Amino acid sequence: MIEAVFADRIQFAFTVMFHYLFPILTMGLGFFIAVLSTMHLATGDQRYASAARFWARIFAINFALGVVTGIPLEFEFGTNWSRFSAFGGGVFGQTLPLEGVYAFFLESGFLGLFLFGEGRVPRVVHWLAGIGVSLGSLLSGYFIVATDAWMQHPVGYIADSAGRIHLKSFWAVLLNPYAGWQYAHTINGALLTAAFVIGGVGAFYLLLNRHQEFARLSVQTAVVAGLILSLTQLFPTGDMDSHNVVQYQPTKLATMEGLFETAKGAPLAIIGMPDAQHGRLLDPVLVPDFLSFLAYGDFHATVSGLNTYPQNLWPPVELTYYAYHIMVGLGTIFIAIMLLGMFLLWRRRLFQSRWYLWILMLALPFPYIANEAGWVVAEVGRQPWLIYGLLKTAQGTSANVAVGETVFTTLGFAGVYLMLGLLFLLLVGRVIHQGPQEETV
Amino acid sequence: MNIVWFWTLAVMLTAYAVLDGYDLGAGALHLCLARGNEERRIVLNAIGPVWNGNEVWLIAAGGMMVVSFPKVYASGFSGFYLALMVVLWLLILRGVSIEFRGQIDHDLWRAFWDAGFCVGSLLIALLLGVALGNVLRGLPITANGYFQGTFALLLNPYSILTGLLSLAILAWHGCNYLRVKTDGALLQKAQRWSARLWWAVVVLVVASTAATLLLGPGMGQNFRLYPLSLVFPLLTLIGLMGGFLCRRNHDRGAFRSSTAVIIGLLTSAAMTAFPNLLASTLDPSYNLTVYNASSSPHALLASFIANIVGMIGVIVYSTYVHRTFAGKVQLRDHGY
Secondary structure, three states: OOOOOHHHHHHHHHHHHHHHHHHHOOOHHHHHHHHHHHHHHHHHHHHHHHHHHHHHHHHHHHHHHHHHHHHHHHHHHHOHHHHHHHHHHHHHHHOOOHHHHHHHHHHHHHHHHHOEEEEEHHHHHHHHHHHHHHHHHHHHHHHHHHHHHHHHHOOOOOOOOOOEEEEOHHHHOOOOHHHHHHHHHHHHHHHHHHHHHHHHHHHHHHHHOOOOHHHHHHHHHHOOOOOOOHHHHHHHHHHHHHHHHHHHHHHHHHHHHHOOOEEEOOEEEEEEEEOOOOOOEEEEEEEOOHHHHHHEEEEEEEOOOOOHOHHHHHOOHHHHHHHHHHHHHHHHHHHHHHHHHHHHHOOOEEEEOOOHHHHHHHOOHHHHHHHHHHHHHHOOOOOEEEEEEOHHHHHOOOOOHHHHHHHHHHHHOOOOOHHHHHHHHHHHHHHHHHOOOOOOO | HHHHHHHHHHHHHHHHHHHHHHHHHHHHHHHOOHHHHHHHHHHHHHOOOOHHHHHHHHHHHHHHHHOOOOOHHHHHHHOHHHHHHHHHHHHEEEEHHHHHHHHOOOOOHHHHHHHHHHHHHHHHHHHHHHHHHHHHHEOOOOOOOOOOOHHHHHHHHHHHHHHHHHHHHHHHHHHOOOOOOHOOOHHHHHHHHHHHHHHHHHHHHHHHHHHHHHOOOOOOOOHHHHHHHEOOOOOOOHHHHHHHOOOOOOOHHHHHHHHHHHHHHHHHHHHHHOOOEEOEOOOOOEEEEEOOOOHHHHHHHHHHHHHHHHHHHHHHHHHHHHHOOOOOOOOOOOOO
């Protein structure tokens, strides 16, 4: 028999990870579309308008899937995690409806205007609609990250003698110190993904000798934006976000770094396989003292290892460790790819270097993996807590929902999402195959 | 503040029913009303730019329920477990049907998504009514505030009646929306359907009002206590009369009438239930009410202010978006 909390976690993990594939691109691409339509408004150059229209078609398919796969998540708070909702709803729920009220309405209202309003509304209004869509999707990200940040680092509440919690400060919840850098790191990841998508599609066209002008614009944009973004992904956003972990979540830090023993001058494991049973790292490549420096800015600082904590407070070691190392490893590779691209752009060989265009095209899926891995570190690394230090995950489930029901609906979601995933690939593939329209309007 | 939140949620859900109601209703009639690719494209273009925004009212209402009445959210959503999951899958089916239909120019592709749009809309309209019926009728909530809602429990004669009522009203409402948005042959068909559906709505409104009053002696009590609240059922009555008068022409009048009927019925339902959000059939002391199921006073106040400020903005620009797309649908290259 499967344990209830395991079935619930699998369901949430599956539905949220599938969902997140889409908002990554709506948040990232929305920004680039807003930039393109601003360029069009400023210069009157039709190339920007047709590029904006091309990406808007992909954005629309993405957006539709983001919406329909997002609604289940809000429902699951009540259906599968009812004790969590009943316990913390008055506090973490502060940020949740604001996403609908401040972001979704903006996004969905203006998307209709942006996609179908061209020619029907003044050009400035159409441009504003594009800005509204981008702003809406970026704001929506903040409210979700703030909700998650509260689960990572609960603030702004008071507990009564019966163990219930009540809201103490709305602003403390909304402006949770954990949320700021977590949000910056998340959005930076989304923008970086969009840069890789734009670059990947551009490289695809260049390799095929199709839509040359559009493709050059895309690849160039991707390399310039991508280099900046892949660097800011690491520093300051990634570095500052991990300071949250250092400060508030020592068990997560020790697990993701694979540090089993407390050490003064702790080493940083570049690679290695954790052997949780014996509390050691197999075949490690270590940089001495470097973890202490990254965490505390001092090569001789003491970092607490997992041995400091009872084993029932450890997060799942292997998953957290690998997710973190996959994220950081890919992030490093992204910097290398973009540096190389920048070098070629500087030597004016970017558009002719077919080997590089191949790399850029094939790199397209990897930022998605890095983003998802980052969230696995954040969420799996928080275990066994649902609300860090306040509520265990096993205590947040719905007691009145049978395991069989959860398994059944998870299988249902698996079927529905398989179909959605195939449809998405088919439709986006078609849009890419058709390519940007040479001026029609 | 608890009472204010109760009515805020009632207003949010009523707005959802009025707004998403017309696109659900138009979808439920899609296969029988609109024939051929061109008519179906007109229907889709009539709702295309706005359906998504309309659905956000439901998402926002759900979020507001988490913060204002977390125990109701927890109990209701986990209790209606399987039914809600089915609704979710239908929402997914319907959403992708609308957005994907026009992506590929192929008869079978379109036929499939037309059916998905129609079946999804129809079942959602029905199930929303079934859910509301069960909330009014009461659920076997135990002392800990939870219940287990199997289909055998949820599909009872009363809730099926309210489900049919919901389907009929939303279909009528959607039909009236299409009367405003279309012309030519499609307009004439919509007018005929609207006149027919009006009769179904009247019969079902009478039947379910009677059935509600027969549920228990307490059902009409609030209207005796607060006679002013009789304006809610009166609004339904006015809407029904308006619908009769506008059944042949006056398309805008017909749409306003069905809007009035929906508002009247849902506010009446809220008045009937008040102060319960979820009533227990086992013991009245287990009822989840606006007082025992709410979050703390400070949480209620803070979230009310934060949400109201946002909602004012929402109303301003969604009015603008609706205005932009007002008038009869014209098929263009860009569109569904």
